[in-house]
Amino acid sequence: MPLIEAKNLSKSYGAIRAVHAVSFSVDRGEVVGFLGPNGAGKSTTMKMLTGHLRADEGAAVIAGFDVADQAVQAKQHLGYSPEGAPAYGEMTVREFLRFAADLRGLADPAESVRKTLDLCRLNEVAAQTIDTLSKGYRMRVGFAQAVIHDPEVLILDEPTDGLDPNQKFEVRRILKEMAARKAVIVSTHILEEVGELCTRVIVIAKGEVRCDESRDKFLARGTDLNAVFRQLTA
Amino acid sequence: MSSSEKSPSPGLKPFTAMVRREFAGYFRTPLAYVFLAVFNAFAVSLAFFVGGLYESGIASLDRFFLYHPWLWAFLAPAAGARLWAEERRQGTIELLLTWPITVWQAALGKFLAAWLFLACALLMTVPVALTVGWLGDPDWGVIIAGYTGSLLCAGACLGIAAIASALTRSQVIAFVTGFLACFLLVLVGYGVFDELLAGLIGSAGVDEIRRLGLWRNLEPFTLGLVDVRPIAYFLSVAFAGLGLSTIIVERR
Numbered sequence: 001m002p003l004i005e006a007k008n009l010s011k012s013y014g015a016i017r018a019v020h021a022v023s024f025s026v027d028r029g030e031v032v033g034f035l036g037p038n039g040a041g042k043s044t045t046m047k048m049l050t051g052h053l054r055a056d057e058g059a060a061v062i063a064g065f066d067v068a069d070q071a072v073q074a075k076q077h078l079g080y081s082p083e084g085a086p087a088y089g090e091m092t093v094r095e096f097l098r099f100a101a102d103l104r105g106l107a108d109p110a111e112s113v114r115k116t117l118d119l120c121r122l123n124e125v126a127a128q129t130i131d132t133l134s135k136g137y138r139m140r141v142g143f144a145q146a147v148i149h150d151p152e153v154l155i156l157d158e159p160t161d162g163l164d165p166n167q168k169f170e171v172r173r174i175l176k177e178m179a180a181r182k183a184v185i186v187s188t189h190i191l192e193e194v195g196e197l198c199t200r201v202i203v204i205a206k207g208e209v210r211c212d213e214s215r216d217k218f219l220a221r222g223t224d225l226n227a228v229f230r231q232l233t234a
Numbered sequence: 235m236s237s238s239e240k241s242p243s244p245g246l247k248p249f250t251a252m253v254r255r256e257f258a259g260y261f262r263t264p265l266a267y268v269f270l271a272v273f274n275a276f277a278v279s280l281a282f283f284v285g286g287l288y289e290s291g292i293a294s295l296d297r298f299f300l301y302h303p304w305l306w307a308f309l310a311p312a313a314g315a316r317l318w319a320e321e322r323r324q325g326t327i328e329l330l331l332t333w334p335i336t337v338w339q340a341a342l343g344k345f346l347a348a349w350l351f352l353a354c355a356l357l358m359t360v361p362v363a364l365t366v367g368w369l370g371d372p373d374w375g376v377i378i379a380g381y382t383g384s385l386l387c388a389g390a391c392l393g394i395a396a397i398a399s400a401l402t403r404s405q406v407i408a409f410v411t412g413f414l415a416c417f418l419l420v421l422v423g424y425g426v427f428d429e430l431l432a433g434l435i436g437s438a439g440v441d442e443i444r445r446l447g448l449w450r451n452l453e454p455f456t457l458g459l460v461d462v463r464p465i466a467y468f469l470s471v472a473f474a475g476l477g478l479s480t481i482i483v484e485r486r
Binding site: 047050051052071072073075076078080082084086087088089090091099100102103104105145 | 245247248250251252254255259262263324325326328329331332333334335336
């Protein structure tokens with residue numbers, strides 16, 4: 001059973017067709033790079049997969065649970081970091097993670113928070129309010145709340161956006177560490193990330209899937225990935 | 235941190251976590267203390283200086299509760315403005331809606347936390363009752379009924395504030411629209427407004443509309459009359475507001 005299934009997902013905002021009949025599935029151990037230009041429908045697709053947006057048509061299934069009909073069960077298996085890693089800015093990192101752990105009903109929330117602080121190397125800022133953190137730390141906090149319950153499914157919307165090279169390296173390191181046990185979707189427009197992080201690539205443009213193939217096949221399309229990207233999304 | 239550590243049924247834990255966070259959220263900013271101070275200052279000074287509580291020479295709090303619809307109309311939207319608008323502004327609504335808690339649980343948790351906060355503000359006015367008790371010999375049953383009515387009135391205003399907050403990402407807009415809606419319910423039942431309305435729709439209609447005013451429903455409590463109708467009125471407004479705001483959040 002695939003851990004993530006998008007079945008014919010469609011969504012329009014008024015007259016604008018944001019996503020049209022997008023289908024794919026992701027198995028355990030796969031890290032899917034979700035590529036596409038701005039406004040291609042990446043975030044909209046992710047929002048439908050995570051149950052934040054209701055699809056006009058089609059269905060999203062997480063770990064066997066339909067996100068619309070069995071929302072709570074589906075969400076228990078899901079870790080999601082939205083674009084820009086929003087968080088309650090007035091809370092400290094530790095309080096925020098504790099809240100996420102409690103809200104998820106984890107058996108030992110204190111221990112989960114401790115492990116997640118270690119994993120995401122957030123210990124030194126644990127007592128700081130999130131509003132006072134640098135962008136790099138904020139993104140890591142967003143990542144931390146997504147993995148605190150060690151979910152089978154991880155959906156990350158631009159987790160490395162705006163990070164410096166060291167911080168990007170750090171996020172990729174953590175992702176690689178846990179990727180084998182999970183199904184992961186990472187949206188990005190940094191093409192270099194594909195080679196370093198992903199096992200598979202889905203390119204989306206104008207709301208439609210333009211290409212869905214293994215990393216190696218994608219990389220074999222040409223040495224100039226930017227040109228490949230332009231051609232696929234034209 | 236393995237999946238097996240997840241308790242099979244989280245039960246009420248997520249809900250209580252929600253209530254705790256929201257309630258504590260008020261005290262994370264100085265705004266809560268400003269709010270409590272303003273509420274107390276106005277509640278006390280309106281009762282004593284405008285209502286003439288002391289000069290009346292009667293050991294009763296009806297002149298104190300008389301101004302509560304005005305206070306709640308102003309301060310419940312102030313406390314309720316952040317309920318959803320702040321989630322939208324910070325983008326955290328996307329987290330909340332993708333965490334394993336239903337919108338109803340989240341909405342109820344937020345609402346109860348806000349109501350609890352308003353209850354704290356009300357509780358801080360107990361010295362007024364104690365003063366009356368020290369000066370005279372009031373009927374404590376009537377005073378307790380008055381406090382109950384005031385708390386219910388706060389819940390009704392909060393319900394309206396919740397709708398206003400669900401509609402926007404700006405706390406200022408949420409506050410202003412919430413205040414205007416509550417203000418209308420305060421006006422209904424006041425003499426000047428009634429006369430104006432009677433000129434428009436006739437006196438029979440006015441009597442019906444008056445039943446919808448906040449003061450008309452709070453007044454019996456301040457006289458020690460705990461009746462089903464006003465209780466039903468306040469709770470219906472509160473829960474209608476809660477329900478409608480939840481639907482608005484779900485639909486967006």
